[in-house]
Amino acid sequence: MKKAVVVLSGGLDSTTCMGMAKEKGYDLYPITFHYGQRHNIEVEQAKKVASSYEVMDHRIVDLSFLQQIGGSALTDDTIDVPTEATDDIPSTYVPARNMIFLALASAYAEVIGATAIYIGVSAVDYSGYPDCRPEFIQSMTETVNLATKLGVTSETPLSIETPLIHLTKKETIEEGLRLGVPYELTTSCYNGGTKACGECDSCKLRIKGFKEAGAKDPIPYMIPIEWN
Secondary structure, three states: OEEEEOOOOOHHHHHHHHHHHHHHOEEEEEEEEEOOOOOOOOHHHHHHHHHHHHOOOEEEEEEHHHHHOOOOOOOOOOOOOOOOOOOOOOOOOOOOHHHHHHHHHHHHHHHHHOOOOEOOOOOOOOOOHHHHHHHHHHHHHHHHHHOOOHHHOOOOOOOOEEEOOOOOOOHHHHHHHHHHHHHHHHOOOOOOOOOOOOOOOOHHHHHHHHOOOOOOOOOEEEOOOOOO
């Protein structure tokens, strides 16, 4: 069975990647990073998603150092989570997060003999993060294959799969619904309450995507949402 490491945040995009990797016939090895984000709900939902896919091994990695260095509204409670989009890189950007995630995921992939890493980045409906761009993914793919034994000795190089990178949120959700992805187990809210706030940038993108896909989001929101 071919293996894939899936960077699983417990969010909509990474959970869609789980479904897509499964459809491709991969044995799934999700890895979740606890990086000192504002809330633990992401990690708890990631556990539920992994369980729903009946994975053999779900790794949860402590990266609290990212909270210690701060610099993001997601790791520093003194920085407010924005509710409006901006043309600048927003305060919810976590410094070098995806680079760190992919470096650790590549080490894990090398140990278990995985040939692919799935990560749910998008360069279309996203918040302007520099580590979601195709240029970064291409560069990181080259780097992990230069830096690992797997990359320099295997006939099959390690690939970083980004199946959502050119999809809108609507298209991502349509694909997930086709695959039966358990969106009711996911969370996207930056504020991390029992109910999604419906007002942060991440919630707004998710709500917009479900509306455009003609579907109702199965998670609860703190504010009323008109889905028709």
